Amino acid sequence: MTASILLLPLPRRLTHHAGQLDLPADALILLDGPAPAEMLFTAQQLQEALQTCANRHWQIAAGQLDHATKIGLTLSLTPDADFQPQGYRLDITPTGMVAAAADSAGLFYAAQTLRQLIQQYQAHLPCLTIVDWPDFAHRGVMLDISRDKVPTMETLYALVDRLAGWKINQIQLYTEHTFAYQNHPEVWAEASPLTGEEILALDACCRARFIELVPNQNTFGHMRRWLVHDRYRPLAECPRGCDTGSAEWGYFDEPFTLCPGDPGSLNLVRGLLGELLPHFTSRQFNVGCDETVDLGRGRSQAAVAARGKGRVYLDFLLDIYREVKARGRTMQFWADIIMNYPELVPELPRDVIAMEWGYEAGHPFADHTARLAAAGIPFYVCAGTSSWNSLAGRTDNALANLAEAARSGLAHGASGYLITDWGDNGHWQPLPVSYLGFAAGAALAWSYEANQQQDAARLTSLFAFDDAGGVAGQLAYDLGNAYLQPGVEIFNGSALFWILQKAPNDIRAMTGLEAAGLQRTLDWLDQLPPIETIPFGAESDLLRAEFSWVIAALRHACRRGLWALGQAELRPALAAEADRLLAEYRHIWLARNRPGGLPDSLTRLETMRRAYDD
Numbered sequence: 001m002t003a004s005i006l007l008l009p010l011p012r013r014l015t016h017h018a019g020q021l022d023l024p025a026d027a028l029i030l031l032d033g034p035a036p037a038e039m040l041f042t043a044q045q046l047q048e049a050l051q052t053c054a055n056r057h058w059q060i061a062a063g064q065l066d067h068a069t070k071i072g073l074t075l076s077l078t079p080d081a082d083f084q085p086q087g088y089r090l091d092i093t094p095t096g097m098v099a100a101a102a103d104s105a106g107l108f109y110a111a112q113t114l115r116q117l118i119q120q121y122q123a124h125l126p127c128l129t130i131v132d133w134p135d136f137a138h139r140g141v142m143l144d145i146s147r148d149k150v151p152t153m154e155t156l157y158a159l160v161d162r163l164a165g166w167k168i169n170q171i172q173l174y175t176e177h178t179f180a181y182q183n184h185p186e187v188w189a190e191a192s193p194l195t196g197e198e199i200l201a202l203d204a205c206c207r208a209r210f211i212e213l214v215p216n217q218n219t220f221g222h223m224r225r226w227l228v229h230d231r232y233r234p235l236a237e238c239p240r241g242c243d244t245g246s247a248e249w250g251y252f253d254e255p256f257t258l259c260p261g262d263p264g265s266l267n268l269v270r271g272l273l274g275e276l277l278p279h280f281t282s283r284q285f286n287v288g289c290d291e292t293v294d295l296g297r298g299r300s301q302a303a304v305a306a307r308g309k310g311r312v313y314l315d316f317l318l319d320i321y322r323e324v325k326a327r328g329r330t331m332q333f334w335a336d337i338i339m340n341y342p343e344l345v346p347e348l349p350r351d352v353i354a355m356e357w358g359y360e361a362g363h364p365f366a367d368h369t370a371r372l373a374a375a376g377i378p379f380y381v382c383a384g385t386s387s388w389n390s391l392a393g394r395t396d397n398a399l400a401n402l403a404e405a406a407r408s409g410l411a412h413g414a415s416g417y418l419i420t421d422w423g424d425n426g427h428w429q430p431l432p433v434s435y436l437g438f439a440a441g442a443a444l445a446w447s448y449e450a451n452q453q454q455d456a457a458r459l460t461s462l463f464a465f466d467d468a469g470g471v472a473g474q475l476a477y478d479l480g481n482a483y484l485q486p487g488v489e490i491f492n493g494s495a496l497f498w499i500l501q502k503a504p505n506d507i508r509a510m511t512g513l514e515a516a517g518l519q520r521t522l523d524w525l526d527q528l529p530p531i532e533t534i535p536f537g538a539e540s541d542l543l544r545a546e547f548s549w550v551i552a553a554l555r556h557a558c559r560r561g562l563w564a565l566g567q568a569e570l571r572p573a574l575a576a577e578a579d580r581l582l583a584e585y586r587h588i589w590l591a592r593n594r595p596g597g598l599p600d601s602l603t604r605l606e607t608m609r610r611a612y613d614d
Contacts, residue, residue, distance in 0.1 A: 012133070073098070485517070
């Protein structure tokens with residue numbers, strides 16, 4: 001029986017014993033520790049798992065009990081015990097269970113492991129001993145809520161529960177304009193933002209699950225949603241846009257980055273910090289400051305010529321750092337720009353956290369983390385789910401990227417590991433496309449050695465889709481490799497995604513795109529099991545709708561590519577397909593997300609649809 005045990009994450013030490021524990025119909029969960037009230041939520045989660053999965057309703061109690069009392073599970077919290085931080089020991093014997101830890105987080109993680117065992121074995125648990133603790137003290141997920149999709153509170157609460165069960169202990173919501181700043185209502189007026197009250201409630205939900213909700217607000221680049229408004233446009237580096245001088249970024253017809261030399265820029269940042277931070281109990285704050293691609297192309301041109309672009313960037317970063325520190329927070333910032341100026345890395349304060357990010361397999365995590373470690377700069381490694389710009393994800397790339405980040409982070413002493421999930425170009429991918437990346441990353445962040453050979457498809461199937469047979473997870477895994485089928489390599493995305501986003505002339509110009517590769521992809525999609533046969537568990541109707549839309553969009557991309565390459569007879573059918581995709585997209589969007597960003601996202605699909613009328 002024990003050979004089939006699946007756990008997410010797999011523990012670093014698991015010892016099987018003979019026999020099994022048959023859970024009695026009635027028993028007690030005993031809270032053994034100096035502050036039983038602090039253990040109650042953990043106990044209640046186990047109480048619910050016993051009731052739901054094993055039809056056992058056990059009461060919770062504390063204090064000294066006589067020997068005649070039937071104690072089925074003891075939760076033992078001993079602050080002076082010899083455990084690693086967040087570590088635990090779980091013993092299951094034929095006569096009962098004991099979960100022990102030196103801190104409340106460790107006890108909570110023991111409970112998550114036990115909940116997964118109860119989910120699989122119901123009332124008949126294998127006898128075993130687990131001794132476990134994490135590689136990375138901080139194990140986070142960052143969800144993009146600024147590229148159109150702002151999740152409903154129901155979606156966020158469900159995601160928090162899921163990630164807590166996988167021992168994630170930090171969540172960030174990447175924010176540009178989607179917090180309801182009372183002093184800046186025009187910026188978020190059409191975005192259905194998160195309100196201060198909602199953040200306070202979400203913060204409390206996270207704390208109960210030993211998750212730190214870290215505030216995240218970009219404060220330098222990626223400020224277009226602010227700078228397009230007349231009130232803020234004078235603060236822009238390039239108020240009317242500019243040629244960035246970059247082949248990747250091209251020409252901007254709108255402002256993008258704050259001008260660091262304008263005193264009003266720092267005043268704006270001060271105001272944002274003053275209004276945003278009181279809603280969070282976290283003492284960290286991610287200020288962004290990535291991809292300032294137009295810096296020096298406008299109002300800072302003279303300063304950059306005199307002092308250098310790296311120095312101008314660092315000086316403003318240090319201005320922000322001082323504001324964050326004055327408010328008792330530790331500043332996180334994306335490390336991509338400072339990595340271009342290695343001579344400046346040693347000038348960073350030793351109490352910042354550099355967020356070293358890269359989302360392609362082969363990103364130089366090892367070189368960059370070694371540079372940060374040598375300079376004594378604390379840092380996280382930040383990989384990605386590879387879901388964005390893809391429709392279905394990019395499974396092989398994601399798994400390699402997540403593993404490389406963990407390996408380099410461990411080698412050079414990263415204090416944290418962050419799994420990022422972005423929404424570039426309309427945030428077309430449904431949230432469940434990202435579950436595989438979340439699951440694989442959570443496992444690697446907890447224990448790289450124990451989880452580097454994990455079966456990501458089976459783990460995702462069981463713990464994300466409630467399918468013990470592995471079919472649902474395998475479908476997600478396979479769909480995530482649809483990007484490989486056309487034989488076209490695209491940096492940070494999938495050719496199939498870009499076929500839907502590009503005009504016909506631009507599709508024809510895609511390097512390596514051929515009709516044979518598109519037809520091969522269609523044939524490959526035909527081999528997938530019918531979506532109606534996939535056992536998706538509690539959310540089966542919605543999950544089938546989401547993955548059906550993804551498959552239909554991938555098929556449409558192949559046929560659109562064939563049309564652009566010369567099969568003109570496909571045009572009428574493509575127009576009808578596009579109409580269906582648009583209608584279904586509205587439905588699946590609103591099932592998990594607020595309406596605010598939907599028109600912006602739909603505009604991209606509508607542009608795709610109009611090409612068939614031209």
